[in-house]
Amino acid sequence: MYRRSEPEEQGLRLQTRYRRLRSGEGSLLDLVPTPEEEEAILPEVRGSEDRRASFRAVNSPPRPVAREPVQPTVGEWLTRFQLIGEIGIDDVILWLRDGMRWIVLAVVLCVAAALAYALTASPRYTVYTDIVVDPSNLNVVSDDVFTSNPQRDAQLLEVESKLRILTSRNVLARVIDKLQLTKDVEFVKPSPLDFLKNLLRSDQEEAADNHLAALRALTERVEARREERSFVVVMKVWSEEPEKAVVLSDAIVDAFETELFQSAAESAGRVAQNLNARLDELRRNVTEAEKKVEDFRRANGLQSTNGELVSNQLSSELNTQVLAAQQGFIQAETRYKQMSAAIANKQTASASVFESANMTSLRQQYNTLQQQIGSMRLIYGERHPRLVSARSERTTLEAAMDEEARRILERAKADFDREQSALDALRAKARAEKSNVFTDNEAQVQLRDLERDARAKAAIYETHLARAQQIAERQQIDATNVRVISRAMPPNSRTWPPRTFILLIAGGVAGLLIGVAAALSLGLWRYVRGARPIAG
Structure with a gap:
């Protein structure tokens, strides 16, 4: 097999230092050769390089000028990848030192990107509201239209259903109409093409598009979840302004209570309407039955x-x-x-x-x-x-x-x-x-x-x-048992993005990791491409 030529004594010395480094007795400085060792090695290295060049010149077949360079075969690539196991700590340090400029460049770019994001990102202020959603309505009348199920699983399902109503489209639409969010640039962001769109669509279509955009934006800003083993629902709302976040949270709670009341009223109204429609027929039946009684009395003289x-x-x-x-x-x-x-x-x-x-x-x-x-x-x-x-x-x-x-x-x-x-x-x-x-x-x-x-x-x-x-x-009585136990309070700080100092640190760490990964990848690629088969 073919080996790299070097003095035997120098090779033994380097192997001894490397074993001491592996055992923990030496340091990385022991691997650095002294000036005398470099002068002793330099003629031999130059001679070895000359011999490798002459060997390649003699053994390599002549290549036509117009042909592409010959690619390594699959066996040669496998042989090269097998040499990865021989990579040592000195190779890693050498790769990092050669890729230092990439590391610095990655750190600078990531820090700059973090600073730009911190200066241009829209802030988010999040508020939280705790609501107790009791599955059993208030017992206003003894024989109510709606019945309550005492089973806990059924009650949890009812609370989950009301939780879905809290973030439903009907509730959010009420909030949009009440606060006129279609005219708020935070929810309906203008675009350069709005002028051209307004020329091609009517006022109703424009209002519908703005309402849909505001609804999508508000849906992204509202989140609700139920606490474990309780009927307490936590609603999270964020906005670009802390006061607006509080206003949105209160408006959603009011719209939620109104939606529950209207839903119950509509259900009771449907029952009353069906009963009223049935009453006309029942009234006719009663009249006909009583008329039959009187007619029979008169016909038989029964006084x-x-x-x-x-x-x-x-x-x-x-x-x-x-x-x-x-x-x-x-x-x-x-x-x-x-x-x-x-x-x-x-x-x-x-x-x-x-x-x-x-x-x-x-x-x-x-x-x-x-x-x-x-x-x-x-x-x-x-x-x-x-x-x-x-x-x-x-x-x-x-x-x-x-x-x-x-x-x-x-x-x-x-x-x-x-x-x-x-x-x-x-x-x-x-x-x-x-x-x-x-x-x-x-x-x-x-x-x-x-x-x-x-x-x-x-x-x-x-x-x-x-x-x-x-x-x-x-229908006129609100029997829903929903109670706010913790109203939204203006937050002291934004929840996103983090502070500029934290973003800069995160950007620097990310840039460092990216740069180190790039340097190591580049060094490993060069190592694999430059490896040659070893002669036995």
């Missing part, structure tokens, strides 16, 4: 008072009258029979059933005369004329009492006949009314069915009507 049919009431009253007439008939019959028996038994004078003023007077006279006759019988005897006269008078009184008893008996007979006629008439009327009651009861079965249908439809209609009115009032 009711206090929820009871008139026929039933009349039948009940007739039954009461029949009972009363029956009692009067029984009393009249009993009295008539007692009078008849008293007359038949010649007891008109003593029977108490005969009651009248004339009968009472006759009985008093009769009793008085009886006492007188008893006294006369004891005093005068049986044949005394006065006793005979008294007995004749007694006979006259008895005949008068009998006549009065018969007259009373005739009146009792008339009362008895009247009571019997009345009882018969009431019984006939009760029997006729009872048949009407049976007919009305059969008709009332269908009537109750119609009334139940009407009541059910009326109950549904009243429920829907009350619910529609309740939901209509619910």
Whole structure:
């Protein structure tokens, strides 16, 4: 194999120094040759170079002038790359020293770029707002339109949904319209071609383009995230001015609350609208059902008072009258029979059933005369004329009492006949009314069915009507449970770009790294290209 020619003694000396450097006993200065060693090595190195040149001149085939230089083969390239493992620290130091100008140039350019960026970059001032988004709305009404899910996963999903609403297009559009960001150069940056664009588009198209540009710019400036294991949402907003960042944050929070309220109101409004549309049909159903009830009542003659049919009431009253007439008939019959028996038994004078003023007077006279006759019988005897006269008078009184008893008996007979006629008439009327009651009861079965249908439809209609009115009032109530626990405060310093001093340091470090990488890469490339096969 071919080797580089050098003095054997000098090679041993350098190997010894290199081993001492690897073991940590020497330093990099031991590898630098002394002046005497350089003078001793120089003739040999020059001779070796002359020999390599003559060897290449003798062994290299003649090249035509017009041909391209011969490229190394794949085997030669692999051989060269295998020599990378023989690179030492002295080679690295040599490459860095040769590429010092590239390192300095890279550092200067990076520092200049960092300084230019620090002077021209737009500053960013970031503010933070903490918001508690409770998934459960305020319990304003007992039977609300929206129901809350007690499961934690569902609540977190609801908070995440509201978090998405916080940075949604609707909320940001409200902020743009409220703060008129379409006229702010920070959000709608003018371009040199705006004049030509305005000539080719209308005012509406220009406003739409500006609104879209402001929306894109605002979307890039807003970010929201939820804290772990909590319902707290942190919103980050940045702007080129600290006061404007605070204004943007407050406006986004207000627009977020308004969007939640409007969303709930629109949902409740849709429910109320559907209920109102249904109410018309329910009202017609109730009217038709009640009309059927009244028509059926009229067709069957079913009149009711206090929820009871008139026929039933009349039948009940007739039954009461029949009972009363029956009692009067029984009393009249009993009295008539007692009078008849008293007359038949010649007891008109003593029977108490005969009651009248004339009968009472006759009985008093009769009793008085009886006492007188008893006294006369004891005093005068049986044949005394006065006793005979008294007995004749007694006979006259008895005949008068009998006549009065018969007259009373005739009146009792008339009362008895009247009571019997009345009882018969009431019984006939009760029997006729009872048949009407049976007919009305059969008709009332269908009537109750119609009334139940009407009541059910009326109950549904009243429920829907009350619910529609309740939901209509619910639209005016903000039940969203969103609370700001930390409002945005003006920041003391910008968040981007960093301070100029830090940027310059970062630029210098980056330039140093880039320069060192460039110097090492260039040295390695030269080393690989200049390597030759080693002869064994």
